[in-house]
Amino acid sequence: MEIKRISWLGSSTDDRAAMTAFFRDQLGMTLTVDVKGFSRLTTSNGDRIEFFGPDSVEHDQLDTGPVAGFLVDDVAASRQELIDAGVTSCTEIEHSNDGHRWFYFRAPDGNFYELCETHEPRPVKSSRP
Numbered sequence: 001m002e003i004k005r006i007s008w009l010g011s012s013t014d015d016r017a018a019m020t021a022f023f024r025d026q027l028g029m030t031l032t033v034d035v036k037g038f039s040r041l042t043t044s045n046g047d048r049i050e051f052f053g054p055d056s057v058e059h060d061q062l063d064t065g066p067v068a069g070f071l072v073d074d075v076a077a078s079r080q081e082l083i084d085a086g087v088t089s090c091t092e093i094e095h096s097n098d099g100h101r102w103f104y105f106r107a108p109d110g111n112f113y114e115l116c117e118t119h120e121p122r123p124v125k126s127s128r129p
Contacts, residue, residue: 001078001115008069008102008116009049016053023049067104069114075101078115 013019020039023029029041029049037056041049048069072078079090082105089106102116 001072001081004071004073005047006068007047007071007118008114009066010052010069010114011049011066012052012056014054016051019051023051067112067114069102069116072115072117075103075115075117079103079105082115 011019016037016039020031020034020041023041024031029043031039032042032048033040037053039051075093079093082090087105091104093101093103095101098118100116100118102114104112104114107113
C-alpha cells in the first residue's frame with residue numbers, strides 16, 4: 001500500500017458551529033454540507049474536513065479526537081493488507097454516492113485513522129472573492 005496524501009480530517013467537537021465558521025471565514029474553506037450534527041468543508045483541491053457535533057448521529061465510534069484520512073489507490077486491498085498484518089479493529093468499507101470509499105482502523109497508539117479512495121475528482125471552487 002502507498003499513502004498518496006492526507007485527504008480528509010474529521011473531528012468531534014462540542015462547538016461545531018464555531019469550528020465551521022472559523023474554517024469557512026478565517027481559513028477560506030468552502031462549506032459544502034451543514035446539517036444537524038454535521039458539517040463538511042472543502043479545500044480548492046477537494047480535500048475535506050468534517051466536524052461532528054454532540055448531536056451527530058454518525059461517527060460515534062470516532063472517540064479519539066481528530067481522525068486523519070489517508071488516500072490510497074485501492075481501499076479494499078489496503079484493508080485486507082492491514083487485516084493480514086494483524087490489525088483487528090478495522091471497520092467495514094463504507095461509500096458515498098460520489099465514488100468515495102473508506103474504512104476506519106485503530107492504530108497501535110489507540111487512535112482511529114481512515115484509509116480512503118475516490119474515483120471522482122472533488123475540486124471545489126472557493127466562494128471567497
